[in-house]
Amino acid sequence: MKQGWTIIAFLAALVLAGCFQNLAVDTKTPRMTVEELKLLLDHPEVIIVDVRVADEWKRTGLKIKGAVREDPEKDYRTWASKYPKDKTLVFYCS
Secondary structure, eight states, X not given: OHHHHHHHHHHHHHHHHHHHHTXXXXXXXXXXXXXXXXXXXXXXTEEEEEOOOHHHHHHOXXXXXXXXXXXXXXXXXXXXXXXXXXXXXXXXXX
């Protein structure tokens, strides 16, 4: 059970690092296309998490319907525990 949170934390850290640097260097992190994400939008087992920094999130009108926003500048442990471990989390930052 602890290993699951470690994997989620690792993936979140990789996604957030990519958001801050605008780089997608790590090829081991699972990625998906817009089309693949569209197929998952209304699935109850999928939670889409917007991890853009506050200024960027506020400036844009482009948001994924149903996505929840979490502050990437906060320690992920302050919000990660509220998501069920049996759900698939999809993080996005642009």
